[in-house]
Amino acid sequence: MSRNGYKVMDSDMHVIEPADLFERYLDARFADRAPRISRAPGKRGGVFLFEGRRLPACDVDNPHRMYGMSGRTDEATRPMRERGYDGPSQLEAMDMEGIDVAVMYPTVCLYVPNGLDGVDGPLSAAVCRAYNNWLYDLCQTDPARMKVAAMLPQHDPKEAAREARRAVHELGAVAAHMRPNFVNGVAFHSADYAELWAALEELNVPVGFHEGTGAAYRQDGSEFGDNRLMLHACSHPIGMMKAMISMICGGVFESFPGLRAAYLEANAGWVPFWLGRMDRDYALYREWDAPFLTRPPSEYFARNCYVGTEADEAELRYTVDAGGGRNVVFSSDYPHHDSEFPESVNEFLRHDDLTDEAKRAILWDNCARLYALE
Numbered sequence: 279m280s281r282n283g284y285k286v287m288d289s290d291m292h293v294i295e296p297a298d299l300f301e302r303y304l305d306a307r308f309a310d311r312a313p314r315i316s317r318a319p320g321k322r323g324g325v326f327l328f329e330g331r332r333l334p335a336c337d338v339d340n341p342h343r344m345y346g347m348s349g350r351t352d353e354a355t356r357p358m359r360e361r362g363y364d365g366p367s368q369l370e371a372m373d374m375e376g377i378d379v380a381v382m383y384p385t386v387c388l389y390v391p392n393g394l395d396g397v398d399g400p401l402s403a404a405v406c407r408a409y410n411n412w413l414y415d416l417c418q419t420d421p422a423r424m425k426v427a428a429m430l431p432q433h434d435p436k437e438a439a440r441e442a443r444r445a446v447h448e449l450g451a452v453a454a455h456m457r458p459n460f461v462n463g464v465a466f467h468s469a470d471y472a473e474l475w476a477a478l479e480e481l482n483v484p485v486g487f488h489e490g491t492g493a494a495y496r497q498d499g500s501e502f503g504d505n506r507l508m509l510h511a512c513s514h515p516i517g518m519m520k521a522m523i524s525m526i527c528g529g530v531f532e533s534f535p536g537l538r539a540a541y542l543e544a545n546a547g548w549v550p551f552w553l554g555r556m557d558r559d560y561a562l563y564r565e566w567d568a569p570f571l572t573r574p575p576s577e578y579f580a581r582n583c584y585v586g587t588e589a590d591e592a593e594l595r596y597t598v599d600a601g602g603g604r605n606v607v608f609s610s611d612y613p614h615h616d617s618e619f620p621e622s623v624n625e626f627l628r629h630d631d632l633t634d635e636a637k638r639a640i641l642w643d644n645c646a647r648l649y650a651l652e
């Protein structure tokens with residue numbers, strides 16, 4: 279396909295899960311505890327009910343405030359909404375944007391099950407299996423172009439390792455999806471996660487971290503309550519900064535040098551500052567707090583990490599200039615409220631402050647390397 283001569287791989291395209299997903303796909307043993315999706319016909323937003331909680335835990339009384347779009351984007355997605363965001367409509371959206379290959383991330387399942395603490399491991403794993411099986415079926419519309427990012431149960435890292443292996447071997451998943459938050463208070467450099475990181479390294483698939491504003495536990499920005507402007511501005515980049523420092527300065531990439539991680543939908547402008555901050559503090563405190571590291575944090579980032587950018591990120595040039603752009607991948611964020619669909623690729627190509635080489639790398643080469651689809 280290509281758009282204006284550029285091949286395009288979307289690192290983070292979203293699906294909209296149908297209201298009856300868990301009725302159809304969840305193991306019958308958990309039917310009485312199944313997540314419930316409640317939305318008006320033809321709408322992408324709504325309220326998700328799970329374990330006695332309403333999710334997202336903000337804007338539940340005003341979903342239009344959360345999911346409203348520009349008139350252009352809302353009209354462009356109308357045919358997809360009317361068809362229930364099925365597989366063919368997902369492929370149609372890719373064609374409209376000029377996207378050759380897309381890796382699919384969730385919407386409802388940004389919150390269910392990993393937006394709650396305290397969910398028992400078997401239930402969390404069952405919910406993830408149900409979602410992953412449904413996503414696999416959706417992607418069979420065109421498996422060469424539509425790729426599975428399998429959701430993992432963060433409430434039980436051992437179950438997460440098992441589900442990662444199943445999803446890759448049986449469903450052809452090219453990535454594992456997790457929230458950047460420390461679910462149940464467990465940081466990513468905890469020994470609890472070692473089996474999962476070993477499995478992903480062996481499977482040669484990355485972990486794609488993706489935040490969702492409105493988790494039921496306290497996330498970054500929760501102190502601002504229902505002020506979505508402040509909550510949303512905080513939750514995505516600050517959550518990613520914490521996830522990244524846990525994995526870099528906590529020694530995950532030292533122990534698992536082949537592991538790749540993507541920090542998605544938080545844009546990329548924060549990266550030069552964060553790498554500089556980590557490098558300076560590493561020089562000050564490494565003898566006491568990180569004697570197991572063999573290189574400064576910025577070098578682990580260059581080897582192991584990727585960050586997502588979206589079409590309208592005006593600050594992208596500074597991140598590309600600082601690191602060469604080798605670790606940045608493109609995301610359309612279709613069909614979420616802050617997407618530029620159907621103009622995401624065109625708007626990205628209007629960056630007159632990026633070279634053609636940088637654009638080609640961000641739109642295809644970097645993403646192909648991240649997901650081992652070269």
